[in-house]
Amino acid sequence: MAEQKLGNPAVVGLAGFGLTTLVLQFHNVGWMPSIGPVVWLGLMFGGTAQLIAGLQEMKTGNNFGYCAFTSYGAFWIALCLMLLGNKFDLFKASTTDVGWFLVAWTLFTAILWVGSLRIHGAMAFTFTTLLIGFILLDLAHFGYPSLTVVAGYELMVCALAAWYMMARVILNEIYGKELLPAGKPWIA
Template sequence: MTEVKPITIGSQGPLVFSPAKAGNPAVVGLSGFGVTTLMLALHNLGLASTGPVIWLAFVYGGYAQFSAGLQEQRAGNNFGYAAFTSYGAFWISLAAMLVANKYGVFPVTDRDVGSFMLVWTIWTGIMLIASARIHATMFTVFALLFGAFVLLDIEKFGGGEAFGLACTVTLLVLVSVVFYMLTSILLKDLTGRDILPVGRPLA
């Protein structure tokens, strides 16, 4: 009787399939947040109309960032899950509120917008505390975002345009730190080295 031997390929033995490497959803989340925030700052400085801000808020800062948050949930990252889905929802709800207000649907006042921002200021304060346990750059991002919200709150509750300008300047600094962190993640993935350090946890 002829012996039947198992078929193998080459000298490596049976094929072993490794799962494909998953992408890091933070790169999309940070990009969506940073680009949309930058466009808002440019609008505040009179360099862009409302249209680009609204569309980016719906699509990139909103939908794309929210989707990145859902991917963070699948990866077991509760902080990224909370941050990206929540700020994605922030951009979508802000854009929807502004569009509806333009057409007289559920009209809002500056004080209403101030209350909306105040709620997000409180929530950002919670995330600021948690971010101290990640790394220094993340803490800086949330500290700047918290400061921007506070300045915007003051402006909306009657503090004057100077606070709005200070908020816009803070947003520009915030965007630069967000893009720094984004670049750090991309370079580390491509090179395997920490070319742009993000610092140690603060707590």
């Protein structure tokens, strides 16, 4: 009896990461004044759905995907709970507190960035833009607030790069050929 084919959990992880990151940047650049949609997306799609995708990656033996999706899913949940805590005066976080939270995530991202360089070009590009975005947000929280807008535009590129990888997995499978290439690893 043939083994049943399973879906690739990366498509949901990349979709949740890309969409939630994109919508947060709409807020960061000033296009969307309310943070409300970010909180709800961050809790459900960027957070919970991405976390579940990460746990499913574990079953495929993909440690990179397992670590990335589970961790960034938890990032979105923590960030949104922090925003809600600030709104309702519960365990409030100052701008500097959020800055240190982001610095820790920057360091974490740097580790995954090193790994991404050996996977393929699309992954390396996505993690490079994510790392740059985190660094810009770090600086924005420690005295250079105008960099939030710069980070917003830069992280829109990151979000779209994640969607490219999602589209690549889906469309290459549907069409049975390499419609969207991943590119060679940046480090062999």
